[in-house]
Amino acid sequence: MISAQVLALIDNAFLSLVGSAIPASTVVLLAATGAMLGERVGVLNLGQEGLIGVGAVYAVIAVLSWGITSPWLALLIGMAAAALAGLIFAVAVVVFRANQVLVGLALALGGVGLSNQLGTNRNGTPIQNTFQEVSLGGSFEDGSVLEAFLFHDPIVYLAYIAMPVALWFLLFRTRHGMNMRAVGENPAAADAVGVSVMRSRLGYTVLGAALSGAGGAYMVLSFTPTWSPDIARGRGWVALAVVIFAGWRPGWVVAGALLYGSMISLDTTAQARGWELPFFGPSDLSFFLSMLPYVVTLIAILIPAGAAKIGRRVRATAAPGALAIPYWREER
Amino acid sequence: MTARGVTKAFGGVRALDSVDFEADWGEVHALLGENGAGKTTLCNILAGIYRADSGDIAVGGARRELRNPAQAIEAGIGMVHQHFRLVEPMTVAENIHLGWPETPGVVTQRALIDRTRRFMDEIGLHVDPTAKIWQLSVGEQQRVEILRVLARGARVLILDEPTAVLTAPEAEDLFKVMRSLAAAGLTVIFISHKLNEVLEVSDRLTVLRNGVREITRPSAGATAQELARLMTGEERELEVEHRVVTGEASLDLRGVSARNDRGIGALHEVDLTVRAGEIMGIAGVSGNGQTELAEVICSLRPAQSGSITLNGTDITDFSVRAIANMGVGHIPEDRIGVGMVLSAPVKDNAVLHNYWTGEFSRGVSLDRARVISFAKRLVELARVQTRSVFAAAGQLSGGNQQRLVARREALVGDRALVAAHPTRGLDVNAAQEVRATILEKRDHGCAVLMISDDLDEIMLMSDRIAVMYEGRVMGVFDAADADRERIGLLMGGHEPALAAAP
Numbered sequence: 001m002i003s004a005q006v007l008a009l010i011d012n013a014f015l016s017l018v019g020s021a022i023p024a025s026t027v028v029l030l031a032a033t034g035a036m037l038g039e040r041v042g043v044l045n046l047g048q049e050g051l052i053g054v055g056a057v058y059a060v061i062a063v064l065s066w067g068i069t070s071p072w073l074a075l076l077i078g079m080a081a082a083a084l085a086g087l088i089f090a091v092a093v094v095v096f097r098a099n100q101v102l103v104g105l106a107l108a109l110g111g112v113g114l115s116n117q118l119g120t121n122r123n124g125t126p127i128q129n130t131f132q133e134v135s136l137g138g139s140f141e142d143g144s145v146l147e148a149f150l151f152h153d154p155i156v157y158l159a160y161i162a163m164p165v166a167l168w169f170l171l172f173r174t175r176h177g178m179n180m181r182a183v184g185e186n187p188a189a190a191d192a193v194g195v196s197v198m199r200s201r202l203g204y205t206v207l208g209a210a211l212s213g214a215g216g217a218y219m220v221l222s223f224t225p226t227w228s229p230d231i232a233r234g235r236g237w238v239a240l241a242v243v244i245f246a247g248w249r250p251g252w253v254v255a256g257a258l259l260y261g262s263m264i265s266l267d268t269t270a271q272a273r274g275w276e277l278p279f280f281g282p283s284d285l286s287f288f289l290s291m292l293p294y295v296v297t298l299i300a301i302l303i304p305a306g307a308a309k310i311g312r313r314v315r316a317t318a319a320p321g322a323l324a325i326p327y328w329r330e331e332r
Numbered sequence: 333m334t335a336r337g338v339t340k341a342f343g344g345v346r347a348l349d350s351v352d353f354e355a356d357w358g359e360v361h362a363l364l365g366e367n368g369a370g371k372t373t374l375c376n377i378l379a380g381i382y383r384a385d386s387g388d389i390a391v392g393g394a395r396r397e398l399r400n401p402a403q404a405i406e407a408g409i410g411m412v413h414q415h416f417r418l419v420e421p422m423t424v425a426e427n428i429h430l431g432w433p434e435t436p437g438v439v440t441q442r443a444l445i446d447r448t449r450r451f452m453d454e455i456g457l458h459v460d461p462t463a464k465i466w467q468l469s470v471g472e473q474q475r476v477e478i479l480r481v482l483a484r485g486a487r488v489l490i491l492d493e494p495t496a497v498l499t500a501p502e503a504e505d506l507f508k509v510m511r512s513l514a515a516a517g518l519t520v521i522f523i524s525h526k527l528n529e530v531l532e533v534s535d536r537l538t539v540l541r542n543g544v545r546e547i548t549r550p551s552a553g554a555t556a557q558e559l560a561r562l563m564t565g566e567e568r569e570l571e572v573e574h575r576v577v578t579g580e581a582s583l584d585l586r587g588v589s590a591r592n593d594r595g596i597g598a599l600h601e602v603d604l605t606v607r608a609g610e611i612m613g614i615a616g617v618s619g620n621g622q623t624e625l626a627e628v629i630c631s632l633r634p635a636q637s638g639s640i641t642l643n644g645t646d647i648t649d650f651s652v653r654a655i656a657n658m659g660v661g662h663i664p665e666d667r668i669g670v671g672m673v674l675s676a677p678v679k680d681n682a683v684l685h686n687y688w689t690g691e692f693s694r695g696v697s698l699d700r701a702r703v704i705s706f707a708k709r710l711v712e713l714a715r716v717q718t719r720s721v722f723a724a725a726g727q728l729s730g731g732n733q734q735r736l737v738a739r740r741e742a743l744v745g746d747r748a749l750v751a752a753h754p755t756r757g758l759d760v761n762a763a764q765e766v767r768a769t770i771l772e773k774r775d776h777g778c779a780v781l782m783i784s785d786d787l788d789e790i791m792l793m794s795d796r797i798a799v800m801y802e803g804r805v806m807g808v809f810d811a812a813d814a815d816r817e818r819i820g821l822l823m824g825g826h827e828p829a830l831a832a833a834p
């Protein structure tokens with residue numbers, strides 16, 4: 001008797017959670033995939049927060065100021081802007097071998113600042129031409145289980161299904177992907193057999209930045225859909241955590257993004273329902289929940305480290321061997 | 333293959349000064365020279381890793397542009413580097429197919445493995461294609477490198493100090509491969525400091541000296557003494573007098589067991605005694621627990637059981653620093669990973685093992701002037717060739733890095749010195765100098781534990797010899813009645829009926 005009620009409650013909460021988590025996690029998923037691409041070739045781009053901002057603000061500018069009506073075109077413009085920012089980053093760290101952490105942090109701060117500046121006059125102006133939801137099968141009652149899973153806009157399907165499958169295939173089933181992984185693990189080895197380390201590092205850092213920009217553009221073209229300052233609100237940092245959690249594997253990035261997206265949504269749900277943390281007030285719950293993604297990441301990092309400590313190698317989740325290390329052929 | 337007037341400078345220092353070099357088809361050509369003479373640099377230029385400042389290179393009569401490794405591979409030149417360039421977490425099959433245009437665009441492990449098996453059969457070299465690189469021994473990794481080069485149809489194979497890390501039987505196998513490749517019409521160029529093996533396998537040889545070619549001549553008729561003189565202009569003799577030392581143990585191991593990196597038992601109940609003023613040589617095929625033995629003594633690896641004492645003090649659970657403070661020096665097997673910080677300047681590396689002592693530190697601050705003057709002295713003493721003590725240690729040639737580490741540790745070790753392969757990668761003279769230093773240490777009462785897989789070196793230097801096999805001490809001999817044959821048998825795990833009691 002009690003159990004039925006409890007179950008119904010859990011069911012409802014779970015559904016609303018997943019329902020809001022899928023679109024909410026798309027941003028994290030795109031940015032995490034972008035970050036993973038760069039890291040796979042050994043380039044750590046901490047600037048995700050800034051790239052999301054740049055992607056978002058240029059999509060907004062495209063729609064509101066340049067009169068672009070197609071959300072697809074606006075998305076591409078957002079991606080191109082982020083790719084340009086990514087190119088500057090990539091040239092600094094790959095060609096000039098600047099410290100990846102420092103330049104990445106500069107990109108994060110600079111990108112957020114730039115996008116806030118460009119977005120000032122556009123705060124809160126709603127965007128009309130957003131991506132429209134399409135059904136993946138039939139029609140549903142409002143709020144049904146199926147709707148939560150099968151009624152989204154095309155970007156969601158691309159990001160959750162097409163992109164991870166394509167990237168998995170690229171990384172683990174093609175010659176090109178094998179060379180790419182070698183560049184991230186041991187650039188000197190890849191170089192000695194004729195793989196161009198510079199080209200793949202530049203290429204995938206820029207492509208990754210474009211994906212992160214797509215995440216930002218998606219926010220304003222579907223999720224919010226309007227510009228507000230600090231639009232990424234920490235999702236860029238969460239994306240970096242997701243990459244670690246996922247062990248640099250595309251499929252796991254999807255799972256990680258969903259998990260982390262749920263944690264972000266949980267915050268909103270909790271506030272809406274007025275849940276409280278025992279002994280603390282409602283505001284503390286919000287703080288607690290926004291901390292959760294990082295706590296989970298910490299645990300995800302500690303598990304393989306702990307396994308190594310007791311003498312077991314967990315090789316699959318290890319970071320690319322040359323992550324954040326610049327490479328120069330004539331240096332030794 | 334011919335190279336004309338090849339010049340290369342690093343930051344104003346000429347590593348190669350218009351060098352001419354030629355190797356014929358079907359020959360094994362040895363490249364000799366002192367540490368820092370420019371051998372690796374020349375090979376790296378041929379392999380497209382370094383770009384020459386000037387000079388022409390031709391393969392089979394046609395001039396070749398070698399601006400990157402891809403162009404060198406295209407020209408049929410393949411190189412096996414001193415530090416292997418393999419991707420550790422990937423399989424053998426994947427490593428062989430890396431960066432190769434002939435690899436199918438869409439790959440599966442099965443297809444790669446099948447293709448790898450086919451090459452192995454064609455070429456006649458075998459390694460398990462499904463193994464990950466980090467699971468392989470050094471000799472097997474080298475075979476993967478050679479396979480990779482040959483699978484791409486290389487006609488010129490360059491090997492940089494290939495035998496430095498191989499055991500004697502592995503080296504013999506490698507020589508057979510080199511000979512058969514030359515017989516098939518390929519050019520094999522190899523670098524070595526071991527003059528005997530050079531004379532044994534090479535058809536011709538070229539000596540470099542300070543970046544200049546000294547001579548190219550047929551190997552037949554040359555003697556080791558002659559070559560040593562050509563390389564360095566002089567020759568050093570080493571007088572070794574073996575001693576029988578009795579008395580108290582200085583370094584004493586009782587029932588010591590330890591595990592290797594993979595968590596498998598590597599040392600089993602080892603009892604070993606080194607007295608003050610003697611050299612205890614550890615003979616054995618590498619990989620039988622010697623590395624772990626050295627690390628356990630220096631606290632770099634925990635002992636699972638047993639005790640280690642130094643002059644009566646139990647040091648089993650001491651920290652690495654506490655052991656260094658007691659005057660224990662350690663010349664590590666892996667000079668790059670354990671012995672030095674490549675990105676730090678030579679001066680910092682010179683005091684790496686005792687920078688915290690009163691000699692170089694005042695409280696929390698380092699006494700720069702003293703560090704620099706000590707580094708300069710060490711560089712001079714060890715004859716480390718470097719632009720200055722402020723240059724990064726990573727820029728030194730392999731042998732010069734070894735000179736620096738070996739001499740530094742010999743200075744630190746007053747009471748005991750653990751020397752793992754102390755002369756690896758050193759040219760003849762530098763090797764003699766390091767040996768002389770170790771002997772001098774011994775004569776001043778230091779207990780020396782010397783590990784080497786060169787049995788000649790062990791026989792030459794040791795006052796007593798312990799043979800290790802599969803983590804156990806198989807027997808201990810006085811130098812006077814050490815018998816090569818019996819030691820050889822013990823190294824292979826055969827227990828002769830009359831094994832001496834320890």
Ligand SMILES: Nc1ncnc2c1ncn2[C@@H]1O[C@H](COP(=O)(O)OP(=O)(O)OP(=O)(O)O)[C@@H](O)[C@H]1O
Nearest residue numbers: 342347367368369370371372373727728729730731
């Ligand atoms: N990348 C580099 N940067 C700076 N200096 C270098 C570099 N490579 C080589 N050198 C310098 O060039 C000289 C020749 O070095 P090289 O490695 O060719 O010597 P080697 O003959 O191979 O010696 P060894 O027997 O010790 O390996 C050395 O003085 C070394 O310090």
Ligand SMILES: [Mg+2]
Nearest residue numbers: 371372729730
């Ligand atoms: Mg060398």
